[in-house]
Amino acid sequence: MPSKVEGWKDELYGTEIREHLFRFAEEGWSAIPEDEHDAWFERFKWWGLYHQRKGQESYFMMRIGTPNGRLTPDQLRVVGEIADEYARGPVDNPEFGGAYCDWTTRQSIQLHWIQLQDVPEIFEKLEANGLSTIQACGDSWRNIVGSPVAGRDAKEHIDAWPVIQELHDTFKGNDEHSNLPRKWKVAVTGDTRGSGQAEINDLGFEPATKEIDGTETKGFNVTVGGGLSRKEPRFARDIDVFVTDEEVADVAGGISALFRDHGDREDRFNARIKFLVDEWGPEKLRRVLQDEYVDFELRTAGEDLRDQYTYNAGRNDEIGDYVGVHEQNDGDYFVGLSVLVGRMGAEDVIELADLAEAYGSGMIGLTQRQNVVVADIAEDDLEAFLDEDLLEYYQPDPHPFLRGSIACTGTEYCSLSIVETKNRMVRYARWLKDNVELPDGIDDFHVHLSGCTASCAQPQIADISLRGMKTRKDGEPVEAFDIGLGGGLGETPQFADWVEMRVAADEVPGYIRNLLRIYDERNDGAESFREFIARHDEDELTGLADPEETSYEDPYLNNTKMTWYPYADEDGMDASPAPSPADD
Amino acid sequence: MPTSVHQLDDGAWLSVNDAREVNVSDLWWLARQEFCSCAMADFLAEGFVEIGVDHPNVEGRIAGQCIECGESGVTDWLTLGRVVDPDEGRFFAVDPGSVHVPERRRRLASPPE
Numbered sequence: 001m002p003s004k005v006e007g008w009k010d011e012l013y014g015t016e017i018r019e020h021l022f023r024f025a026e027e028g029w030s031a032i033p034e035d036e037h038d039a040w041f042e043r044f045k046w047w048g049l050y051h052q053r054k055g056q057e058s059y060f061m062m063r064i065g066t067p068n069g070r071l072t073p074d075q076l077r078v079v080g081e082i083a084d085e086y087a088r089g090p091v092d093n094p095e096f097g098g099a100y101c102d103w104t105t106r107q108s109i110q111l112h113w114i115q116l117q118d119v120p121e122i123f124e125k126l127e128a129n130g131l132s133t134i135q136a137c138g139d140s141w142r143n144i145v146g147s148p149v150a151g152r153d154a155k156e157h158i159d160a161w162p163v164i165q166e167l168h169d170t171f172k173g174n175d176e177h178s179n180l181p182r183k184w185k186v187a188v189t190g191d192t193r194g195s196g197q198a199e200i201n202d203l204g205f206e207p208a209t210k211e212i213d214g215t216e217t218k219g220f221n222v223t224v225g226g227g228l229s230r231k232e233p234r235f236a237r238d239i240d241v242f243v244t245d246e247e248v249a250d251v252a253g254g255i256s257a258l259f260r261d262h263g264d265r266e267d268r269f270n271a272r273i274k275f276l277v278d279e280w281g282p283e284k285l286r287r288v289l290q291d292e293y294v295d296f297e298l299r300t301a302g303e304d305l306r307d308q309y310t311y312n313a314g315r316n317d318e319i320g321d322y323v324g325v326h327e328q329n330d331g332d333y334f335v336g337l338s339v340l341v342g343r344m345g346a347e348d349v350i351e352l353a354d355l356a357e358a359y360g361s362g363m364i365g366l367t368q369r370q371n372v373v374v375a376d377i378a379e380d381d382l383e384a385f386l387d388e389d390l391l392e393y394y395q396p397d398p399h400p401f402l403r404g405s406i407a408c409t410g411t412e413y414c415s416l417s418i419v420e421t422k423n424r425m426v427r428y429a430r431w432l433k434d435n436v437e438l439p440d441g442i443d444d445f446h447v448h449l450s451g452c453t454a455s456c457a458q459p460q461i462a463d464i465s466l467r468g469m470k471t472r473k474d475g476e477p478v479e480a481f482d483i484g485l486g487g488g489l490g491e492t493p494q495f496a497d498w499v500e501m502r503v504a505a506d507e508v509p510g511y512i513r514n515l516l517r518i519y520d521e522r523n524d525g526a527e528s529f530r531e532f533i534a535r536h537d538e539d540e541l542t543g544l545a546d547p548e549e550t551s552y553e554d555p556y557l558n559n560t561k562m563t564w565y566p567y568a569d570e571d572g573m574d575a576s577p578a579p580s581p582a583d584d
Numbered sequence: 585m586p587t588s589v590h591q592l593d594d595g596a597w598l599s600v601n602d603a604r605e606v607n608v609s610d611l612w613w614l615a616r617q618e619f620c621s622c623a624m625a626d627f628l629a630e631g632f633v634e635i636g637v638d639h640p641n642v643e644g645r646i647a648g649q650c651i652e653c654g655e656s657g658v659t660d661w662l663t664l665g666r667v668v669d670p671d672e673g674r675f676f677a678v679d680p681g682s683v684h685v686p687e688r689r690r691r692l693a694s695p696p697e
Contacts, residue, residue, distance in 0.1 A: 004590050037602040038592055054597065054604045230594075230631075231656075269595070269633070411609075415596035418609040418630070452608075453630060454594060470611055470628045471651050477611050480651075502651050561609045 006181075006265045008039040009139065014178035017043045025119045029058045029579055046140065046178075048133025049119070052112065053415040055564030058579030059089070061413060062114040063136035064126065065143035067168045068150060068161065069107030069366030071131075073357040076364050078129045079109055080349030082122055087346070089113035090577045091568045093412070095423050099346040103339060103366045105406060105458055106185065108136060108143045112413055115580055134172050139180045141171040141256070146188045146196040148365020148373050152328040153191050155320075157207040157305060158218045160190025163248045170249050177256050181263030182271035184256060185227070188220070188248070193320035194309030197368055199235045199493045200226045200458065202273050203255055210242045210302030219244040221301045222251060224285060225277030228455035233495050234274040237282045239289070242302040254293030258285070306491045312369070312446065312461060313490025314530030319444045322365075322373050323403055324396050325382065333382055334365075334375040337391065338398035340429060341407040341422045342370025351390055359385050368458075370406055401432040404446040404463070408456035411560040412567075417451030419468035419479040419505065420556035420566055425449045428509055431552045436513045439520035442529055446488070447512070449481075461487040463529055464512055465496040471504055478557045479505045485515075485541050486533040494534070499541040505557055510548030518545055587667045589642050595631030598664055600642060600675040606664050608632065610680040611651070614662075617686050620655035624683070627651075633658050640666040642675065660686035 002010075012020070021044060024031050032040050041051040050061040064079065071079070084099045089112060092098045102110040114122070126132060135141055147153060150161040167186065171177050177184075188205040189196030198204025205220035220243050226236030243251050264270045277285055290298050310320025322336035344352075356364050356374050359381050365373035372394070377385050386396060395402075405428070408414070410421025428447070438445070448462035459465040465484030470477055481503050484496030503511060523532045533541065560566040564576035588601050598606040607629075614625040630648040637643070641663045649656035662684055665677035678684065 005592075035588065035602050038588075038590070038599050042592070054607055057604075415593050415604075416608060416631075418628070469651070470609070472626070501654050559609075561607060 002265050003268050005042055005268060008042055009179055011039075013043060014046060014140075014175060015173055017046050021047055021049070022120050025116050029116055043138075046135060046138035048136030049114070050137050052413050053411075055573050055576040056413065056578050058115065059112070060114045060116070061409075062087075062111045062122070062133060063104075064109040064111075064131055064133050065136040066108060066131070066366060067144045067164050068146045069103075069148045071364050071366075073353045073361060073364060075129050075131055076356070077350055077353035078125055078131065080346050080353060082125055083111050083349065084346035086115075086118045086122055087111035087113050089565070091565050093423070094567050095426050096343050097345050100343050101346065101349050102409070103342040103344065103370045103372065105342075105368050105370060105408075105456060106143050107145050107148070107366045107368060109366070110409070132172070135178070139182050140178050140184055142183055142185050144168055144186045144188060145201070145368060147191045147193070148363070148367060149322065149328070149334050149375055150190050152330065152334060152363075152375055153193075154327055154329045155193055156191045156329065158190040158220075158245065160188045160205070160245075163190070163205070163245050164188050166249050167252055170253070171256065177253070177260065180256065180260050181265045182268065184259065186252065192305050192308040193311040194306070194313065194489060195311040195320065195322070195368070197312065197489060198223055198226070199489055200228055200461065201236060202227060202259075203252060204236045205243070205248060207305045208242055208302035210299060212299070217244060219302060220248060221304055222255075224255060224282070225274040227272055227274045228458060228460050229272070229453065230269070231453050232274070233455070233460050234278070235493050237277050238301060239282045239286045240301045241286060242299045247296075250294055250296075251289075251298075254289050258289055258293050262288070309490045311490075312488055314444075314463065314488040314528055315490065316441060316443075316526075316528040321369050321371070321403070321444070322367050323371055323398065325386070328375065331379065332375070333377045333379060334373050335377055335385065335396050336367070336371055336373045337394040337396055338403045339371050339394055340402050341405060341425050343422055344372075344394070348390065348394070352394070355385075355388055355390060399433045400438060400443060400445045401429045401436075401447070404444060405429045405449070406446070406457045406462070407449040408451050410451040410468075412565070414451060416454050417468060418470060418561065419451050419481070420560040421449055421451045421457070421468070423567075424505065424554065424556055427552070427554070431509050432512060435509075435551065436516060439516055439523070441523065442516075445529065459487075460484065460495040461489055461493070462496065463488070463533070465498070466508065467498075469502050471502040473504050477559060479560065481505060481508055483508070483511060486530065488530050497538045497541055499538065499544070500547060503547040506552060506554040507547035507549055509552040510550040511545055513550065514548060515545035585671050585673055587637060587642070587670050587673065589635050589637055591632035591635050591644070595633060595647065598632055598635060598642070598644060600665070600667065601673045603675070605675050605677055606632075606644075612646075612662070612680045613683045614659065615683050615685055617660070619657060619659055619686065620650045620653050622650055622652050625650040625652070625655075627659065629680070636661070639670075640668050642666060662686050
């Protein structure tokens with residue numbers, strides 16, 4: 001029997017949700033029939049609106065999908081202005097103020113506290129500037145990820161940007177592919193960094209070369225069925241197919257249609273294509289794709305470039321994360337700036353847009369490590385750009401603890417999260433920077449903090465993996481983390497081993513400090529932190545370092561989920577101002 | 585009026601009559617349970633897997649783990665609350681902090697077609 005969500009989708013889904021969304025915006029929050037809340041909130045996701053958690057009723061998170069994370073300065077300014085005007089909640093965040101943008105691990109933008117009545121105006125502003133929230137959430141083609149500097153990067157195999165534009169234009173608002181059994185995440189990598197992170201996407205295109213009719217041809221190998229959620233992480237499986245850039249859309253459409261027709265619509269927990277690949281195996285998937293969904297002969301896979309990958313790869317010799325100053329293929333430079341946990345105040349966003357424009361930049365990019373890239377800076381302007389005040393905070397040469405930190409949304413807004421995340425990660429990173437000396441040889445150190453098993457901060461592919469948990473301290477429940485070690489992508493992708501379970505949140509920085517001391521004492525002098533961890537088995541890693549209370553103080557130790565908003569003075573559910581009276 | 589119950593947002597919460605009634609991330613004490621070998625499981629709810637009605641009770645199976653011993657999995661059926669008067673539709677949630685006894689299901693969550 002199809003799931004309840006499938007029933008709602010059968011009744012109404014896709015582009016036509018918009019007219020109802022606008023009607024509710026016009027008539028007000030209370031116009032949504034009470035017994036249809038769940039159905040409508042499920043549908044609104046398709047247009048990028050996600051109802052915030054309990055205690056925050058009538059407020060929405062709005063996600064704007066930016067393929068490859070690319071924006072023009074004008075587009076970035078509009079996003080900052082929208083955040084400033086519409087994304088202000090009843091209470092400020094103590095670290096980030098009253099209005100901010102979140103850059104996500106899938107190169108999208110998230111705004112919070114959006115109210116329904118403002119949606120048409122926001123859509124108008126976005127769409128007038130070539131931006132949209134279409135399919136940013138929900139069961140269809142999500143934001144396509146890849147290198148923000150595709151076409152500019154000197155470390156490039158093939159310019160994937162035209163391919164991504166074609167996929168975006170073809171599969172956004174496409175009725176044939178608008179109602180899939182579950183979300184559909186696509187990555188296209190054209191560079192030699194491996195920056196698309198195709199390994200953890202439903203559908204991936206990885207750079208490759210194949211001899212066709214005697215000619216070395218550049219293109220992509222195709223992978224299917226990656227994903228990190230629900231303690232069921234899978235790397236995407238190689239289906240032994242090579243495509244040229246002209247063939248990508250046909251094969252992508254074929255696999256999307258295959259998923260539409262064969263994915264599980266009865267059990268949403270089993271719906272992602274990773275489970276279909278588990279069941280069928282890559283050979284059957286390839287066979288069905290060939291027989292039923294494409295009308296040309298598929299080639300076998302080409303030669304991949306994995307040995308060159310540097311993005312999130314844990315290598316000592318090169319960090320491929322775009323942070324810093326990099327020469328483009330046209331002689332200009334792009335400058336990657338570290339944005340701690342991906343959250344940037346609205347005023348700073350507008351200032352960055354102005355700055356980019358003043359320096360003649362045609363593109364600002366968001367990366368999967370939640371940072372920003374400003375492209376097209378002329379060599380003669382580079383020094384002046386690097387001297388700008390804004391770059392004192394959003395740095396091109398940040399401390400590794402700041403550079404490597406990623407966090408998801410957490411209990412501030414998210415229904416699933418078990419713990420507070422972004423503000424805590426900010427405090428962790430600052431404490432580590434001030435109190436822990438990095439051992440020689442570590443220039444890059446990734447701490448990914450995720451509030452739950454949904455894994456939005458990609459915790460399984462970090463040096464230190466943190467996954468939200470609970471434990472008891474002196475008998476009282478406190479927020480905690482499971483700690484994993486040894487994850488990363490690169491030539492040989494590896495998920496973390498979970499080695500310390502239910503560590504109270506205030507003992508995590510002490511654990512990291514102790515672990516780094518052990519690395520400093522015992523590494524062989526040449527090995528990276530990831531290599532050091534890799535030569536220990538899971539048993540050896542368990543207990544390798546001890547969690548410990550330190551001078552680090554955690555103001556969010558108790559149950560932040562029990563509050564309507566963790567940073568409000570009056571934070572109990574009873575004090576919630578939701579639903580907003582402005583919407584009635 | 586029939587009572588509408590389901591889990592939503594990847595099992596993040598139990599909805600009863602289109603209101604968010606029970607969240608994940610609470611700790612539940614489970615007694616006389618087969619989930620783990622602890623005398624009482626100190627169970628962290630991480631996701632609602634199945635929801636059913638055994639009038640007047642709304643019941644669910646929850647994915648999570650015992651934070652005492654670390655065993656993880658899915659519980660047997662737990663009473664999450666009750667709708668005493670379906671016409672009125674008001675839901676009375678149980679207190680996760682009290683002691684709960686999971687039971688094997690006695691009837692189907694959904695009537696046979």
